[in-house]
Amino acid sequence: MDTLMAVRGMKHVLLIDLSGSVVSSAGLEPAFLKRELGLIAAGKAVIGSLQSSLGATEWNELLLDVDGGPVLLTPFGPQILLTAFDDVTSLGRVRFAVRRLINP
Incomplete structure (x- = not known):
């Protein structure tokens, strides 16, 4: 997570498991946690719908x-x-850093 936070322009990073529990985070203020978990839940619904379609x-x-x-x-x-x-x-910077993290 620290390598992602070093990317210019990065605000915060959050990793969640399939049940929606936080596995790891960096730079995330507690006030934003509920919002970000809501975005992930909505994103999962959109992704599931698109995959099905x-x-x-x-x-x-x-x-x-x-x-x-x-x-x-x-x-x-x-x-x-x-x-x-x-x-x-x-x-572009964010995508590059995420890909480097996922595929070292």
Whole structure:
């Protein structure tokens, strides 16, 4: 998580398991936890619906551009990694760092 937090523009990182429990986090203020867990739950519902409609078995990432700034959801084994960052212009840096973390 610390390597992701070193990426310019990164606000916070959150890793949750399939049950929705927090596995790890960095930079996350407690006030944002409920919001981010809600975003992950909504993202999982959208992903599930799209997978069902398209007949897909896997997904790569989901970008949500919300009021607090962009949030990228990425599968990380059986878990979901949420990365929140400052601006959509940082997306390339964030994607690169997430891929390096997932596929070292």
